[in-house]
Amino acid sequence: MSSISLSDIIRSEGTWSLKFFKLADYFLGTLLCSLVPAQRTLESAPGPVTQILIIRPGGIGDAVFLLPILKILRSQGMAIDILCEKRNAGVFAAQGYPAYLYNEIGQFDFVLKKSYDAVIDTEQWHYLSALVAYFVKARYKIGFSTRPLRSKLFNKRVVYNENGYELENFIGLFNDFLPAINRPPDINHCFDVPLSLSQWVEPQLPQKSISLFLGGSIGLRRFSQAQVRFFIEEALSKDYHVALLGGKDVEDTAVKVKEDWPDGRILNFVGQISLLQSAAIIQRTQRFIGPDSGLMHLACAVGTPVTAIFGPGNLNKWKPQGRQHKVIRHQVACAPCTRFGYTVTTCQKTYICVRDIPLETSI
Numbered sequence: 495m496s497s498i499s500l501s502d503i504i505r506s507e508g509t510w511s512l513k514f515f516k517l518a519d520y521f522l523g524t525l526l527c528s529l530v531p532a533q534r535t536l537e538s539a540p541g542p543v544t545q546i547l548i549i550r551p552g553g554i555g556d557a558v559f560l561l562p563i564l565k566i567l568r569s570q571g572m573a574i575d576i577l578c579e580k581r582n583a584g585v586f587a588a589q590g591y592p593a594y595l596y597n598e599i600g601q602f603d604f605v606l607k608k609s610y611d612a613v614i615d616t617e618q619w620h621y622l623s624a625l626v627a628y629f630v631k632a633r634y635k636i637g638f639s640t641r642p643l644r645s646k647l648f649n650k651r652v653v654y655n656e657n658g659y660e661l662e663n664f665i666g667l668f669n670d671f672l673p674a675i676n677r678p679p680d681i682n683h684c685f686d687v688p689l690s691l692s693q694w695v696e697p698q699l700p701q702k703s704i705s706l707f708l709g710g711s712i713g714l715r716r717f718s719q720a721q722v723r724f725f726i727e728e729a730l731s732k733d734y735h736v737a738l739l740g741g742k743d744v745e746d747t748a749v750k751v752k753e754d755w756p757d758g759r760i761l762n763f764v765g766q767i768s769l770l771q772s773a774a775i776i777q778r779t780q781r782f783i784g785p786d787s788g789l790m791h792l793a794c795a796v797g798t799p800v801t802a803i804f805g806p807g808n809l810n811k812w813k814p815q816g817r818q819h820k821v822i823r824h825q826v827a828c829a830p831c832t833r834f835g836y837t838v839t840t841c842q843k844t845y846i847c848v849r850d851i852p853l854e855t856s857i
Contacts, residue, residue: 496656497641498619498836507712507837516620516836523621524643530628532646538670539634543611544571546671547630549623550578550586550616551596552835553711554769554788555812557585558795559660560616561685562678563668564591572671577605577626584769585792589686606630614667618654619644619834636667640834656833657810680815685795691774699761703735704857705776705793707784708744708751708764712837714806714845715785716744721803724853725783726755732857733759737775739789740764783856786812794819801856805848806831806839824850 503516546567550557557578564586567574576586576593586593594601606629613630615637617623621644627635628647637644639651652666665677678684706725710716717725729736736759738748748764763775772789773796776782782793782800786807791814793800800814804823808830813821823829828840829847839845 496833498834502836502838505838507714507839519620519622523625526625527621527643527647530625530647533628533635533649535651536634536649539612541611541633543634543671545573545575545610545612547575547577547605547608547610547613547632548616549613549627550576550582551620551623552579552582552617554582554585555791556616556660556788557582558681558685558788558791559664561585561589561795562661562681563664563672564589565684566672566676566678567668570671575605575608575610577602582788585685588688588770588773612636612671615648616664616667618663624648636670638663638667657808659813659815660811681791681795682816683795683797685773685792687774687777687796688770691770692777694771695774695778699737699775699778700735701778701780702733703737703779704729704781704783705737705739705779705798707739707782707787707789708747709740709789710785710787714837714839714848715787716747717785717803718849721851721853722747722751723754725856726751726760728855728857730755730757730759734780734857735759735761737779738762738764739772739775739784781857790814803851805829805845805851806837808832820856822851822854822856823847824852826850 574591576591578593580595583593594605596602610632612634613627613632615623615627618638619640624637624644624647635648636650637648638654639645640654645651654663726736742765745765748762752762773792776793776798777796782798784790785803790802794814799818801820802814806829824847826847831837831839
């Protein structure tokens with residue numbers, strides 16, 4: 495199991511505001527974990543389990559990977575609460591799961607005061623979510639044993655496979671509660687778009703269209719200008735409409751695309767719609783093209799064929815499953831350089847894994 499050092503945090507890609515929280519986890523989390531006594535090891539839950547708290551910090555992709563499991567738990571009559579962040583709460587809320595936010599004091603306090611039969615921390619590496627699981631009122635506490643100080647906070651410690659398909663890792667956390675047969679093989683078709691939104695998107699976008707995601711959690715994952723040009727020209731040459739997707743951080747890119755291609759078949763939704771509306775647009779299109787990202791996983795979840803562009807991310811962990819999906823990548827020795835959400839490059843900022851991705855047929 496690899497580890498993340500203080501130097502890795504400082505050198506990792508991303509904003510300093512995000513690094514601040516990671517540094518807080520590194521210093522404060524280490525201190526608090528050192529002070530608390532270890533939980534007693536349990537092989538199984540000490541009694542019936544009907545009320546579960548699931549902790550899921552992180553982004554959209556991690557949240558999507560939980561949805562197939564949550565569907566099975568709900569079908570068994572389990573009551574599920576989810577403690578998450580604002581950036582992934584919409585994924586859970588859209589599927590009808592109660593989602594409580596870390597940064598809302600009233601909601602966080604409600605979760606801490608409530609009693610559960612089990613709490614499951616689905617975070618892979620950091621300390622603070624495991625500490626929350628430690629202090630939640632629950633008889634059974636489950637989490638990944640990726641670090642010694644982290645492992646002591648749980649009754650049941652689950653081995654994490656750093657190079658395994660992430661859904662398989664998550665299933666390992668829920669082994670006690672999932673039937674031995676019919677476990678979900680992938681995340682395809684696990685997200686239900688509300689009918690009202692499916693109807694909303696119909697007059698706005700022809701079915702013969704693709705969705706092109708311009709964003710990415712870090713700049714390193716985003717398309718270059720040449721890659722954007724290639725995908726758009728390929729789509730237009732085959733008479734597809736193109737729905738541009740992304741957040742406010744790539745609004746300038748979308749504006750430039752519209753300036754370079756004053757074509758009515760290019761529709762700009764960047765920075766203008768919600769996550770659920772994005773899901774409806776993706777479901778409407780015949781293919782999603784985008785980098786390894788949360789929205790790429792959401793595309794799989796709504797059942798749209800995906801062309802995924804992989805650079806620094808771990809292909810084994812996040813690759814779309816199924817013959818309808820296509821992966822484009824440039825295989826280099828230094829990739830993947832992303833571990834536990836930290837991208838620490840060793841290429842001296844040449845970014846060859848992204849820069850040299852082959853431009854090949856994507857539709």
